Amino acid sequence: MxxxxxxxxxxxxxxxxxxxxxxxxxxxxxxxxxxxxxxxxxxxxxxxxxxxxxxxxxxxxxxxxxxxxxxxxxxxxxxxxxxxxxxxxxxxxxxxxxxxxxxxxxxxxxxxxxxxxxxxxxxxxxxxxxxxxxxxxxxxxxxxxxxxxxxxxxxxxxxxxxxxxxxxxxxxxxxGIDSIKSLPLMSDKELEDDLNFKFDKKNILITYHPVTLESSSAAKQFEAILKALDELEDTFLIFTHANSDKDGKIINEMIDEYTLLNNSKSLGVKSLGQLRYFSMLENVDLVLGNSSSGILEVPYFNIPTINIGDRQTGRLLSESVIQCANELEDIKKALKTGLDDAFAKAIKSQTHIYGNxxxxxxxxxxxxxxxxxxxxxxxxxxxxx
The missing domain is CATH 3.40.50.2000 (Glycogen Phosphorylase B;)
Structure with missing residues (x-):
């Protein structure tokens, strides 16, 4: 065949x-x-x-x-x-x-x-x-x-x-769960050496794509995310670029500008690739954005996902997924929950809903x-x- x-x-x-x-x-x-x-x-x-x-x-x-x-x-x-x-x-x-x-x-x-x-x-x-x-x-x-x-x-x-x-x-x-089970992951030190950065006390991986059926601009949406993240202390931010949907360029330009001005606490990467991406999930405290991976694969690492807006609305959600609106105060509230030690502990025994x-x-x-x-x-x- x-x-x-x-x-x-x-x-x-x-x-x-x-x-x-x-x-x-x-x-x-x-x-x-x-x-x-x-x-x-x-x-x-x-x-x-x-x-x-x-x-x-x-x-x-x-x-x-x-x-x-x-x-x-x-x-x-x-x-x-x-x-x-x-x-x-x-x-x-x-x-x-x-x-x-x-x-x-x-x-x-x-x-x-x-x-x-x-x-x-x-x-x-x-x-x-x-x-x-x-x-x-x-x-x-x-x-x-x-x-x-x-x-x-x-x-x-x-x-x-x-x-x-x-x-x-x-x-x-x-x-995607097949690869999580079989791929030998990189250590935190290997990631730091490969990407030339240092993990902090808390670390967040951010992947945000354009929401193609909404009238509000990608710039306005992503600005709220950056403002919420910028208020965090002792936290390193790893951004991956948006995809090729409408207005993806705008988000990527904002990532490049933010990481250039804040290079001591943030890193922008066009593409991590699967090995580095899954290895990041093993080492960060939470994932924020609106990628399908935050719904499908991230829960298998038993870390929180903050899913912003309606891009993924309709998918089945694990206990570790925190849904919030794309508004500054909602994102700040979700970050407070996602970075809370009690929440992190509670989701360690969650049921995995997307197969074995x-x-x-x-x-x-x-x-x-x-x-x-x-x-x-x-x-x-x-x-x-």
Whole structure:
């Protein structure tokens, strides 16, 4: 079975990494790796190098990321992604295409595959995030996909609610947990030496992305976050850059300006990469922002997540996730809770709601048992009550 895997960001590669490795290790599969978008951009850290340094052979790569970050630029990115993936599909001719999540370039891959009658394997469908247009993209990809691997039973139910037959929808848990269980992490000293900084008494990792369906500006939203963080004492701040959504440039410019003026207590990084990112989670006191990782992976380190605003609204939340509005006083209140020793102690025994780190093995088992594939998918209607 020839399986292609497409990746466009540091985030989806990190999540897909154990699956790519297992596909390559198993003689049952021939694997093709397709790389595009943020991976090939200097603005986002040229994370194609992380893929190469991981030992993976890149079979196809092409740029599709427009340098702008307004709605026209995002639409051009989707258009270039459709064209680029269409050419690769025609040349590579895989049996299946694996894609994850809801990025714009991944929508381009799904459209190209659908038109080419290439069955899609979609990971992390069925989730809701009402604050961003990712919501619409994710559900659109679901309808174009043949096999579905969700991160929770509630998400599986939602994919079925969208008309996908239950026999093709599998609850395997969050695939990012697989890497947490298997990746040897860096020590605090190794991180300090690698990134040239020093941890303080308290340490916070911040990842904040644009909220694409809100009218308030990214600058106004991120300014409130910086003001709240700036009031903390004896606390080191590690910022990772925002993604390529609308207004992402604004946030990244604000990060660069803040860390330049406050280099004794803060650090800005375009991309940590999976190893350094998970190693940071082992060493910081909390994570703040609105990244899906704060919901899915961070709770497995039993540290608090402060999830700001509506970008992730709709996802299932662990006990360690503190939800707050993007207002200065709300963020300050959430920081007080998240940095409280009693709260940190209480969440050490929380229930992990996104699986047990065996998603890769479950996906491989399903793929090996596929006997027929028909893209003529009848809409599965829910039983009437």
């Amino acid at each position: 020839k399986v292609a895997v497409a990746t466009g960001t540091r985030a989806d590669f990190g999540l897909l990494r154990p699956l790519i490795q297992e596909l390559k290790n198993d003689d049952f599969f021939t694997t093709s790796l397709w790389v595009t978008a943020m991976h090939l951009s200097d603005r986002f850290g040229n994370t194609i190098n992380e893929i190469i340094n991981s030992g993976f052979k890149i079979d196809y790569s092409f740029p599709c990321l427009d340098e702008g970050d307004d709605s026209l630029a995002i639409s051009r990115t989707i258009s270039m992604a459709i064209e680029g993936f269409s050419k690769i599909i025609n040349e590579d001719s895989p049996d299946f295409l694996v894609i994850l999540g809801d990025r714009t370039e991944i929508l381009g891959a799904a459209i190209a595959a659908t038109v080419a009658n290439l069955p899609i394997i979609h990971i992390h469908g069925g989730e809701t995030t009402i604050g961003a247009y990712d919501e619409s993209i994710r559900h659109s990809i679901t309808k174009m996909s043949y096999l579905h691997f969700t991160a929770a039973s509630e998400y599986r139910d939602r994919v079925i609610q969208l008309g996908e037959h239950p026999n093709r929808v599998f609850d395997v848990g969050a695939i 780190g065996t998603a890769t093995q479950q996906i491989i088992k399903v793929l090996k048992n596929i006997t027929t594939t028909s893209l003529k998918k009848p809409f599965y209607d829910l039983p009437k009550l």
